[in-house]
Amino acid sequence: MVNLSSGNANAKIEDGELVSYQVNDHEYIHQKGSPGWRNSDTEMFPVIGPTAEADFRVHVPRGNAIQDQHGLLRELDYELLSNTETTAEYVKYYKAGTVVKNSKFPDKSTAQLLIWPFSFEFYKSFKLTDKDLEISFRISGEKDMPFMLGYHPAFKLYKGNPVVVAKDQTISLDAVIEAGRRALEVSDCQSVILKDEKELIIKTEGFGNFMLWTEVSNMICIEPITFYPYAVPQMQLHEGFDYLSDKDRHYKVTLIP
Numbered sequence: 001m002v003n004l005s006s007g008n009a010n011a012k013i014e015d016g017e018l019v020s021y022q023v024n025d026h027e028y029i030h031q032k033g034s035p036g037w038r039n040s041d042t043e044m045f046p047v048i049g050p051t052a053e054a055d056f057r058v059h060v061p062r063g064n065a066i067q068d069q070h071g072l073l074r075e076l077d078y079e080l081l082s083n084t085e086t087t088a089e090y091v092k093y094y095k096a097g098t099v100v101k102n103s104k105f106p107d108k109s110t111a112q113l114l115i116w117p118f119s120f121e122f123y124k125s126f127k128l129t130d131k132d133l134e135i136s137f138r139i140s141g142e143k144d145m146p147f148m149l150g151y152h153p154a155f156k157l158y159k160g161n162p163v164v165v166a167k168d169q170t171i172s173l174d175a176v177i178e179a180g181r182r183a184l185e186v187s188d189c190q191s192v193i194l195k196d197e198k199e200l201i202i203k204t205e206g207f208g209n210f211m212l213w214t215e216v217s218n219m220i221c222i223e224p225i226t227f228y229p230y231a232v233p234q235m236q237l238h239e240g241f242d243y244l245s246d247k248d249r250h251y252k253v254t255l256i257p
Contacts, residue, residue, distance in 0.1 A: 001013070001014050001173075003081070003084055003089050004085065004087070004088065005056035005085060005086070005128070006061060006085075006128045006129050007021055007022075007087050007129075008025075008252045009022070009077070009128030009129070009130050009131075009133070010022045010023075010128075011126065011128050011133055011229070013088055013126060014234075015078055016041065016075070016078030016080075016090040016092075016123055016124055017039065017040060017041055018040060018041045018126070018135065019031075019032065019040045019041075019070060019082065019147070020040075021133055021255060023180075023257045026155055026197075026257075027038075028155055028156060028196055028198075028200055028257070029078070029154070029155065029156060030154035030155060030156045030218075032105075032154065034156075034219065034221075035186040035216045035226065036054060036154070036214060036215065036216040036219040037080045037154050037219070037221065039152075040069075040153070040154055041151070041152060041153040041154065042074050042152045042222070042234075043073050043074065043122070043124070043137070043148050043150065043152065044070035044071055044073075044099065044148070044150030044151075044152055044223075044225070044254070045071045045115060045122065045145075045147060045148070045150070046065075046067070046068075046071050046073070046118075046120075046145075046146070046147040046148060046149075047067050047070065047071045047075040047140075047148050047237060048070060048148045048150045048225055048226075048227060048228075048229045048240070049069065049070070049151075049229020049230065049231075049234070049237060050069045050110055050131035050229070050234060051067050051068060051137060051234055051237065052069070052109070052110075052111075052234070053233075053234040053235070054070075054234040054235045054237065056068060056109075056110075056111040056114075058237055058238060059142065059237075059238040060117060060118075060119040060146050060238065060241075061102055061146065063075065063147060064116065065115060065116050065117060065122070066103050066111060066113065066114050066115045067114060067116070068104055068109050068111050069093040069109075069237075070150070070152070071102050071148075072094075072114040072115075072116060072251075073094075073122060073223070074104075074113065075100045075101065075102065075103060076092040076093075076094060076100070076106065076122075077092065077123045077229055078090040078091065078092055078125070079091050079092070079093075079127070080123065081123075082196075086127065086128045086129065087125065087126060088125065088126045088128050089123065089124070089125040089126075090123070090124045090125070091121055091122065091123050091124075092122045092124075093121055093174065093217070094116065094119060094120050094121075094122075095119050096116070096117055096118050096119040096142070096174060097115060097116075097117060098115070098116075099113050099114070099115050099172060100113065100114045100125065101113060101114075102114050104156065108205070118141060118142045118145040119141060119142055120139060120140065120141030120142070120145060120147075120244075121139075121141065122137070122138075122139055122140075122227045123136075123137065123138040123139075123140070124137055129255060131257060132254050132256045133255045133256070134235060134252060134253070134254050134255075134256075135153075135252070135253045135255070136250070136251070136252045136253075137149065137151070137251040137252070138248050138249070138250055138251075139244065139248060139249040139251075140248045141244050141246065143237060143244055143245060143246050144219070144243050144244065144245075145152060145243065145244045146200040146238065146241035146242070146243055147241060147242060147243075147244065148225070148226050148227045148240055148242065149207070149208070149226050149242075149249075149251060150207075150211075150223055150225040150226065151223060151224045151225075151251075151252065151253050152221060152223050152252075153221065153222065154219050154220070155194055155200065155219060155220055155221075155222060156218070156219055157173070157196055157217065157218050157219055158196055159170060159196050159197050160217065161173065162195060162196040162220070163195050164176070164192050164193070164194055164195065164212060164220070164222065165192060165193040165194070166189050166192040166193075166210065167196060167221045168205070169186070169251065171184065173214070173217060173220065176212045176213065176220060177214060177215060177216075177217075178212050179212070179213070180215075181213075182230045183211040183212060183213040183221075183223070183230070183231070184211060184213070185209070185210075185211055185231075186209065186210040186212065187209050187228065188209065189208075189209060189210055190203065190204050190207075190208065191203040191204065192210055192222060194220070194222060194257070198257065199257070200255060200256070200257055201254075201255070201256035201257075202222050202224070202251050202253065202254075202255060202256075203251065203253070203254040203256060204224040204251075204254075205250075205251060205252040206226075206227075206249070206252065207224035207225055207226055207253075208225075208226060209224070209225050209226070209227070209228055210222060210223060210224055210225065211223050211225055211228060220241075224251075224253055226240075226242055227240030227241075227242075228240075230234045251253040
């Protein structure tokens with residue numbers, strides 16, 4: 001476990017996963033073991049969204065890749081590169097064509113093995129101050145590699161009627177639950193506010209969109225995304241790809257209490 005501390009703010013990171021963010025003893029992150037979701041945060045890469053209806057095949061320039069929902073990155077382990085009192089940096093490495101076992105098989109998926117025909121390095125870093133927590137992502141890989149990126153944090157809820165404010169929208173928890181598995185799209189948006197017992201601003205750089213998901217009243221996932229996957233049929237998921245150039249791609253999420 002990596003512990004970050006700055007003034008009255010504390011964060012805990014377990015194998016690259018943000019499992020706690022507290023300011024003045026108020027916990028903002030959904031706790032593992034609580035109803036709703038088994039994780040507290042994860043990443044969606046190199047695809048976002050379900051793929052079962054496309055037989056887990058996603059079209060890429062080098063043929064079909066085999067990807068389960070939200071991509072294979074979550075099946076890889078983070079390596080801790082550096083750590084100070086207020087910062088931590090992690091990386092995941094993938095070599096093109098490496099076969100990865102799918103942890104969802106066989107209980108939640110019929111895809112036993114996953115594969116991606118491009119090499120990449122995926123960096124995740126944390127920077128804590130007494131005013132905010134920055135989570136940054138850097139993608140380094142082969143030129144012209146297609147990808148989508150989504151960050152999937154879950155936030156703890158305290159009141160019975162929290163809302164998410166996004167531009168001119170005020171979105172109720174009931175509306176998010178009603179959206180179901182598809183998740184509720186919030187397009188063309190760089191920042192939202194979660195209004196609960198305390199307020200939390202989720203500010204982003206590089207993503208451009210959000211989707212909101214929950215099935216319970218004690219947590220909500222507020223997910224910055226580069227592409228909303230339910231905008232297209234699963235066979236056309238490739239329409240949502242961005243592409244790497246000869247420069248790394250950078251993304252950032254800032255949590256501001």
